[in-house]
């Protein structure tokens with residue numbers, strides 16, 4: 138038997154309860170992992186409270202991210218005792234996830250823990266950090282270098298944005314951070330390495346098809362009007378890595394930046410990112426993030442505390458990372 142947070146549905150409502158589960162109820166998979174840490178993301182909040190239609194089959198164990206130690210494996214790439222990390226692949230959505238003492242998954246979904254990271258540190262990074270690294274890699278793949286010019290990061294004090302600022306600064310880029318909370322977070326963003334703070338309101342007005350060229354590249358976590366504005370302000374040959382929709386999923390833009398300034402819009406997905414790229418991103422995260430990154434404000438909670446925190450996270454009452462300790 139092992140302990141898990143189990144989601145069930147009753148009268149169209151999602152019920153979340155901690156309980157014991159028989160090992161033979163684990164889903165199919167090649168590798169069984171003794172989970173050490175999971176983390177509570179906004180998406181987990183939506184799933185656990187039922188506020189978002191994330192889960193379609195019940196019972197379900199939530200937890201889109203986890204890290205831990207391989208207990209058994211039928212795949213030659215993993216042996217008992219190996220440390221592993223998992224993010225994405227629909228785990229915690231349509232395959233039992235990390236908010237349990239045991240998880241069984243496909244070997245293809247796992248990444249060996251980079252040598253200098255602990256399970257706890259990988260969960261401080263989580264899906265948000267991995268996505269930020271993939272965005273940075275997308276800019277590099279498009280040919281940007283620190284000499285290209287200033288890079289804009291939108292939603293900069295969020296999970297993805299704050300790691301993106303940290304990584305770009307560490308790589309030597311000049312970083313402009315867009316935030317709606319400059320008075321609260323401006324100093325922190327500068328400590329992370331931002332050279333310029335841009336007020337969110339500056340980028341919220343409707344974009345003209347082409348505006349003054351300001352940015353060599355951008356990492357956009359906001360979408361909608363802000364992404365349209367960023368596109369209209371990119372330098373000739375500029376590129377934006379777009380990964381989020383914090384401001385909306387629409388994109389009220391024109392073809393002008395693309396056909397007159399050779400601008401590129403590169404989408405970034407972390408959930409189904411292929412293994413090689415994912416493994417490389419984890420390796421680089423382990424090398425680039427400073428020790429201070431892991432000391433950021435946050436909390437570590439038990440499985441029993443998760444349902445209450447899930448409510449809080451969807452009401453915007455949680456700041457920093459929330460780790461869930463399983464063993």
Ligand code: NDP
Pocket residue numbers: 179264265268291292293294295296297298315316317318322337358359363380381382383384385405406407408
């Ligand atoms: P957070 O909620 O932590 O951060 C989003 C930030 O965006 C906020 O902190 C805020 O920053 C800013 N923001 C919020 N609302 C608005 C708004 N209406 N207009 C403009 N700015 C706004 O989320 P994450 O960083 O975890 O995720 C960012 C986005 O990326 C989300 O949409 C998420 O769904 C997506 N995502 C995508 C992934 C992928 O694989 N493609 C993986 C992970 C996340 P500030 O206060 O500084 O303005």
